[in-house]
Amino acid sequence: xxxxxxxxxxxxxxxxxxxxxxxxxxxxxxxxxxxxxxxxxxxxxxxxxxxxxxxxxxxxxxxxxxxxxxxxxxxxxxxxxxxxxxxxxxxxxxxxxxxxxxxxxxxxxxxxxxxxxxxxxxxxxxxxxxxxxxxxxxxxxxxxxxxxxxxxxxxxxxxxxxxxxxxxxxxxxxxxxxxxxxxxxxxxxxxxxxxxxxxxxxxxxxxxxxxxxxxxxxxxxxxxxxxxxxxxxxxxxxxxxxxxxxxxxxxxxxxxxxxxxxxxxxxxxxxxxxxxxxxxxxxxxxxxxxxxxxxxxxxxxx
Ligand SMILES: [Fe+2]
Numbered sequence: 001x002x003x004x005x006x007x008x009x010x011x012x013x014x015x016x017x018x019x020x021x022x023x024x025x026x027x028x029x030x031x032x033x034x035x036x037x038x039x040x041x042x043x044x045x046x047x048x049x050x051x052x053x054x055x056x057x058x059x060x061x062x063x064x065x066x067x068x069x070x071x072x073x074x075x076x077x078x079x080x081x082x083x084x085x086x087x088x089x090x091x092x093x094x095x096x097x098x099x100x101x102x103x104x105x106x107x108x109x110x111x112x113x114x115x116x117x118x119x120x121x122x123x124x125x126x127x128x129x130x131x132x133x134x135x136x137x138x139x140x141x142x143x144x145x146x147x148x149x150x151x152x153x154x155x156x157x158x159x160x161x162x163x164x165x166x167x168x169x170x171x172x173x174x175x176x177x178x179x180x181x182x183x184x185x186x187x188x189x190x191x192x193x194x195x196x197x198x199x200x201x202x203x204x205x206x207x208x209x210x211x212x213x214x215x216x217x218x219x220x221x222x223x224x225x226x227x228x229x230x231x232x233x234x235x236x237x238x239x240x241x242x243x244x245x246x247x248x249x250x251x252x253x254x255x256x257x258x259x260x261x262x263x264x265x266x267x268x269x270x271x272x273x274x275x276x277x278x279x280x281x282x283x284x285x286x287x288x289x290x291x292x293x294x295x296x297x298x299x300x301x302x
Pocket of ligand 1: 135136137141208
């Protein structure tokens, strides 16, 4: 039987829930969140507002941190349509991070051969009707859900749903766009609802999207690299550079470990000499969170 939902090797063959207790320890309560928002470094806060057309294609507006207090920003999120990522939880919320790493170790122990060499996290605060578009993460992910309810759609990691050339572009930061999405993919989605106290993992690189289910949601998204994921990301980067020079490297999904390792080593050398310049500009912000404004997004104040 082959129930793997991805063409990439790795210990996680399919999306699976695991229990955790982070929510029971008060990390997602209003007062705790307001305090976190009050002190969190503004450069580590991403405030996103997604819109969708009739075909389900997303467009993104981004917000500046603005001047709201932590309590005010929390209220704007709870009454708006915002998706707020607090990056660098490792340093931004050390107590939450320590608890999450304990929980991660328990989950990792259930997958023989899985060994994370680097973990990082973002605390996600999102409005009751917010949705995140179809994308993949160039890492393993454990999504610890702590408050509200959300629905995860996880898709197969095959060339149709996850084309390697598009992955290369994302890994090499040549596009802020995500991988291509079509409504036809929905027939292949695994749909999983998450309640507080549930964590979800899925196969490395598996495309996914998220819809909140009518409540303010709090989750900790932990991403992790293993040596195999590091090597493959390096190989994808090297392939992006080769492709930018008019070559047609073969896809990494047909490469064995020695070839992946060689391409990873090449990626380190390429990055040292400036390889590919990121084409993702530090873009202008479109709005500032505002309590009572449409979607929680008010005009930028000078
Ligand atoms: Fe993701």
